[in-house]
Amino acid sequence: MIHLDTSVLIDAFTGDRRSLPPLRHLVADSIRLGVSSLVLYEWRRGPRVEQELAFEAALLAPDAVTEFGDQQARVAADVYRRVKRARGRELDIAIAACALTQDATLWTLNPLDFRDIPGLRLHVP
Secondary structure: EEOOOHHHHHHHOOOOOOOOOHHHHHHHOOOEEEEEHHHHHHHOOOOOOHHHHHHHHHHHOOHEEEOOOOHHHHHHHHHHHOOOOOOOOOHHHHHHHHHHHOOOEEEEEOOOOOOOOOOOOOOOO
């Protein structure tokens, strides 16, 4: 499973849509895609137009969303205590925790934000 970061959704569904072709390849290869509820929050709080939300709905089934619950909070808190300079990165750490609890790889366009998170695998298209 590959969890998508907000940066990928923005890059795939807005502007030049640079991440859309590799995203389509994953779908064509039947790779399971998921997101955290936190990513959906970040994505949806932006100035989205109807077409962008339609792309999101077509890509992500409701069961593809990992809620940030007790297990994810425990993992995120552990990661927060283990990494350097965690302050200000709380949301990224929580997003990573969602991927970790699903044993998923995280696809982000901001790999430096996640590089030091123990056990997290990053997807490189």
